[in-house]
Amino acid sequence: MVYILTHYWSELVQGLGYTLLSSVIALVFSTIIGTMFAIFEVLPNKAMRVIGRIYIELFRNIPLLVIAMFFYVIIPLYVAKIDGFTAGTIGLTIYTSSFIAETVRAGIQSVDPGQMEGARANGMTYWQAMSKIVLPQAFKIIIPPLGNQFINLVKNSSVLAFVAGFDLMYQANSIASLSLDTINSYMVVGCFYLVITLPLSYYMRHLEKRLAN
Amino acid sequence: MQNFIQAYSWVNIRFLLEGLWVTVEVSVVSIIASFIIGSVLGVLRYVKIKYLSAVVGFVVDIVRNLPLILIIFFTYFGLPHLGFKPGILFATILAMTIFESAMLAEIVRSGILAVDYGQMEGARANGMTYVQALWHIIFPQAIKKTIPTIVSQFISLIKDTSLATIIVLPELLNHAQIIYGQNSAYIIPMFIMVALMYFIICYALSVLSRILDKKLA
Amino acid sequence: MKKLKRVLGALGMLSLLAIVLTACGSRKSLSQQDVLQNDRASNTITWGVKADTKLFGLMDVKDNQVKGFDVDIAKAITKRILGKNGQAKFVQVTSQTRIPLLKNGNIDAIIATMTITPEREKQVDFSTSYFDAGQSLLVKKGSNVKSVKDLNKTGTKVLGVTGANSVANIKKYAPKARVLELSDYAQAMTALKSGQGVALTTDNGILYGMASQNPGYKVVGGAFTKEPYGIAINKGQGAFKKEVNQALKEIEADGTYNRILKKWFGNVAGFNYKEAAR
Numbered sequence: 148m149v150y151i152l153t154h155y156w157s158e159l160v161q162g163l164g165y166t167l168l169s170s171v172i173a174l175v176f177s178t179i180i181g182t183m184f185a186i187f188e189v190l191p192n193k194a195m196r197v198i199g200r201i202y203i204e205l206f207r208n209i210p211l212l213v214i215a216m217f218f219y220v221i222i223p224l225y226v227a228k229i230d231g232f233t234a235g236t237i238g239l240t241i242y243t244s245s246f247i248a249e250t251v252r253a254g255i256q257s258v259d260p261g262q263m264e265g266a267r268a269n270g271m272t273y274w275q276a277m278s279k280i281v282l283p284q285a286f287k288i289i290i291p292p293l294g295n296q297f298i299n300l301v302k303n304s305s306v307l308a309f310v311a312g313f314d315l316m317y318q319a320n321s322i323a324s325l326s327l328d329t330i331n332s333y334m335v336v337g338c339f340y341l342v343i344t345l346p347l348s349y350y351m352r353h354l355e356k357r358l359a360n
Numbered sequence: 361m362q363n364f365i366q367a368y369s370w371v372n373i374r375f376l377l378e379g380l381w382v383t384v385e386v387s388v389v390s391i392i393a394s395f396i397i398g399s400v401l402g403v404l405r406y407v408k409i410k411y412l413s414a415v416v417g418f419v420v421d422i423v424r425n426l427p428l429i430l431i432i433f434f435t436y437f438g439l440p441h442l443g444f445k446p447g448i449l450f451a452t453i454l455a456m457t458i459f460e461s462a463m464l465a466e467i468v469r470s471g472i473l474a475v476d477y478g479q480m481e482g483a484r485a486n487g488m489t490y491v492q493a494l495w496h497i498i499f500p501q502a503i504k505k506t507i508p509t510i511v512s513q514f515i516s517l518i519k520d521t522s523l524a525t526i527i528v529l530p531e532l533l534n535h536a537q538i539i540y541g542q543n544s545a546y547i548i549p550m551f552i553m554v555a556l557m558y559f560i561i562c563y564a565l566s567v568l569s570r571i572l573d574k575k576l577a
Numbered sequence: 578m579k580k581l582k583r584v585l586g587a588l589g590m591l592s593l594l595a596i597v598l599t600a601c602g603s604r605k606s607l608s609q610q611d612v613l614q615n616d617r618a619s620n621t622i623t624w625g626v627k628a629d630t631k632l633f634g635l636m637d638v639k640d641n642q643v644k645g646f647d648v649d650i651a652k653a654i655t656k657r658i659l660g661k662n663g664q665a666k667f668v669q670v671t672s673q674t675r676i677p678l679l680k681n682g683n684i685d686a687i688i689a690t691m692t693i694t695p696e697r698e699k700q701v702d703f704s705t706s707y708f709d710a711g712q713s714l715l716v717k718k719g720s721n722v723k724s725v726k727d728l729n730k731t732g733t734k735v736l737g738v739t740g741a742n743s744v745a746n747i748k749k750y751a752p753k754a755r756v757l758e759l760s761d762y763a764q765a766m767t768a769l770k771s772g773q774g775v776a777l778t779t780d781n782g783i784l785y786g787m788a789s790q791n792p793g794y795k796v797v798g799g800a801f802t803k804e805p806y807g808i809a810i811n812k813g814q815g816a817f818k819k820e821v822n823q824a825l826k827e828i829e830a831d832g833t834y835n836r837i838l839k840k841w842f843g844n845v846a847g848f849n850y851k852e853a854a855r
Contacts, residue, residue, distance in 0.1 A: 204563060204566075205559070207515075207562075207566075208515065208519075208558065208559045208562035208563045208566065209519070209555045209558050209559055209562075210519035210520070210522040210533070210558055211519065212522045212523060212525075212533065213522065213533060213551065213554055213555055213558065216551075217551055217555075219768070219771065219773070220547060220551075220767050220768070220770075220771050221547065221548060221551065221771070223771040223772050223773065224547075224770070224771050224772075228772055230734075230773065231757065231773065298425065302425070302426070302427040302428070303427070305427035305428075305429050305430070306523075308429070308526075308760075309526070309760060309764075311757035311758060311759060311768070311773070316427065316429055316430070317758070319430075320673055320739045320740075320758070320760075321739060321758055323673070323677075324672070324673050324676075324739055324740035325745070327676055327696070327697070327699075327700045329433070329437045329676070329677040330434075330437060330438050330441060330677075333430055333433045333434065333437070333438075336430065337426055337430050340425065340426055340427060340430070341422065341425055341426065344425035344426075345421065345422075345425050348421065348424070348425055349421075371638055371639050372638060375638045375641070378641065436674075436677075437674075437677040437678075437681065440681030440682060440683070441681070445681060445682055445683060447683075448668075525760075526673075526760055527674055528628065528669045528670065528671060528674065528761075530669075537629075537763055537764065538628070538629065538636045538638065538763065539638060540763075540767065541629055541761075541762075541763025541764070541766060541767065542631075542635070542638070542763075542790060543790070544766070544767065544770050544791065547767065
């Protein structure tokens, strides 16, 4: 294990960088997109609700790998040239956004509807009430599940390996076949993942406990 | 259009269905196994048996925080180092079961925690032992409460079987790749068909869970 | 005090885990048993073959069988070693999975377009070479990539397969190019079509197969390396290796080899099978 660590240090660090970069980009955009579709789902407009529902159900029920490969293989053929990292990150964003949308929707619905009515009665528009009163409260509730989504993102970013996205798992495959020391290569990479995910997951549990009290 | 008609020839569809069958096989076995093991682990984590619960908790946390692909590699490439040599199907089932049991353990534990503690005291006061109360009163309620979460975890499991294509498990995605690898005109038809097959199974399961949830509520 | 205890406990468990992991990691491969004896007893040899490589080992969607040159050679060798009723069992491998599977004992031998290299010889034994390939390039017709030199520019993306010797080679021949490694040849070909790289590099035999499947693509650049394919066998299986080499010699002598070669390479444009005949 030490040999792999010292010998392939630069590849490992590069992989870690790409994994983190992809996860962070995907987290930001999937939160934005997810929130958007969550709002669609609670709008009074029925057509918007249907659009929101379709988006969420569609991407929640198709494997991430299929979505990522779709962007890697098909989009460059007909739409735009995108590389593996971009394709993988887009796939990751879309897939995660459908989960975040569900979480945010539950958050919004757990906020007392009276608050919305009260804000509207005080002369706020729907959007003002939503963005200033309802969403901030909803987000407070959903911080722990959002954190768990981020942990999932870091783990799921390993699909980048299938589309040559230079992430940790891609480097792991490469190192494993270069060094011909399969198990130790994957163990080292496993430790790299744990270094990111384990503290995060303990912190989230701590946060959950604190919010519960 | 021509491409679609040729792509969906009976030979290709049959090949895809063979892949789908492997996906279903792996999913069903892993779902059953991980539900049992995950529940046991979740309860073990909750009851706080000295050392044992701590060790279980630690292992569960390690497994939960690793990417599933790594666990697949460990069961397929790593276990033989310990003298046990699983075939590809078994290695995948094992990996899925280990990973999903850990995920379920966490869900079950939080479900038990969410069941009012007063219930335990009430059951004990009525003469039940701790284990009886846990088994007859607390556990069923915890499962009932967490059904939507558990089912969505199982949906993830079904989707994640596609990752085993990296060790050439002949499942749905792998078979689609073989078909479009031999004729690239079939790329889009294959992606659509594969997405559709996964969607039907997963969506049906999520509808089922909603019905179940309503009935039990 | 409680916190300290907890931290110490976690540290203790981590170190225990580390010990267990390193112990597993450093354990030598289990395949110490005599493969030849086992195979004779079960009347079966288990081969690792490719399933995504036209001409060498390709999955036939119609009957779910892998077919190709490697597969036929493996069958012929099996018959030589075990007799007429000997069974050849095939396990699908990729360039990435084949060595771990062999070392773990899931398969008895690899016959999967595998080049004999000094690095690999440190890990596994090879039979004598059974096919002489050379690395080449597959590009879209009309591409301005004519040889491996054209790839040696910063920003050029070349597609290959994880675990293939060709990936290591291209890093030598075109160090400025960026190599993208896919999991198997079907994925690499699909990526080439999607424009994820300007060329796909691997051995010419494999590339000719791809070119015949995909009319818009051609093999360029000649063979810029020598890639002798060998059958990989675990270290310490001297008896089995001897039998495989003997069987190879016999099928070359009695014309079986040439018949199989002609069957797969007789009509491949650009490949002179008579030159490769033995």
